[in-house]
Amino acid sequence: MIRLENLTKLYGSFVAVDDISLHVPRGVLYGCLGPNGAGKTTTLRMIAGILRPTQGRVLLGGDDVHTNPLAAKMRLGFIPDRPFVYDKLTGAEFLRFVAGLYGQEGDTVERRIAELLEVFELTSWKDELIEAYSHGMRQKLIISSALIHRPECIVVDEPMVGLDPKAARLLKDIFRQFVERGGTVLMSTHTLEVAEAMCDQIAIIQHGKTVAAGTVSDVRRQHQAGDASLEDLFLKLTGGAQVRELVEVLGARGGR
Numbered sequence: 328m329i330r331l332e333n334l335t336k337l338y339g340s341f342v343a344v345d346d347i348s349l350h351v352p353r354g355v356l357y358g359c360l361g362p363n364g365a366g367k368t369t370t371l372r373m374i375a376g377i378l379r380p381t382q383g384r385v386l387l388g389g390d391d392v393h394t395n396p397l398a399a400k401m402r403l404g405f406i407p408d409r410p411f412v413y414d415k416l417t418g419a420e421f422l423r424f425v426a427g428l429y430g431q432e433g434d435t436v437e438r439r440i441a442e443l444l445e446v447f448e449l450t451s452w453k454d455e456l457i458e459a460y461s462h463g464m465r466q467k468l469i470i471s472s473a474l475i476h477r478p479e480c481i482v483v484d485e486p487m488v489g490l491d492p493k494a495a496r497l498l499k500d501i502f503r504q505f506v507e508r509g510g511t512v513l514m515s516t517h518t519l520e521v522a523e524a525m526c527d528q529i530a531i532i533q534h535g536k537t538v539a540a541g542t543v544s545d546v547r548r549q550h551q552a553g554d555a556s557l558e559d560l561f562l563k564l565t566g567g568a569q570v571r572e573l574v575e576v577l578g579a580r581g582g583r
Contacts, residue, residue: 353511
């Protein structure tokens with residue numbers, strides 16, 4: 328469903344994303360992991376068509392995001408890590424606006440808006456200006472807007488940021504149901520426990536490159552890691568193990 332082919336992004340001489348190739352099939356919840364600055368958000372923004380690759384291409388259901396953007400983006404729901412919305416619209420108006428971008432309007436859209444607002448407990452706020460919404464409420468609204476046109480795939484950057492535990496659990500359940508019905512989810516997260524519990528497959532990115540990909544079991548076998556936790560695998564592959572050792576050494580010295 329989502330295919331990255333030799334995806335590269337340069338900023339001058341700086342290589343933000345370095346020749347990444349990945350395939351995320353239908354019916355899979357795929358996790359994109361990596362330390363800060365690894366290239367995860369840049370990769371997701373290229374998938375969403377916000378950034379143009381320096382080289383390579385992104386295919387959504389066979390449609391190239393940059394040569395056939397309208398067809399590709401009709402398949403996609405994008406949830407950024409920061410909820411950018413129009414403060415002077417109400418919640419319902421914002422969802423109508425987003426639906427209109429996909430050429431959808433009328434009674435069907437109104438029913439969909441009502442469903443999403445109910446699911447995310449925003450019904451009582453639907454006619455309030457978004458400027459009055461909390462950060463978590465804005466995040467729920469952005470998630471609703473990504474689902475308004477019933478996309479085939481969802482790309483989400485740090486999905487649990489700003490959500491309370493109840494809303495985070497709801498979102499996990501929505502993603503799982505979505506993939507069980509044949510949809511595709513690609514998410515970036517720093518929360519390894521969330522990735523290990525939710526994701527069918529993962530890719531670990533370091534310095535703009537894919538250093539591991541597959542199921543957690545696949546990655547363990549590839550790197551002869553036995554039954555190591557995802558956290559231990561992540562630290563081993565991204566250099567975090569040395570940081571842990573340094574902290575332990577400093578802690579030991581401090582205890583003397």
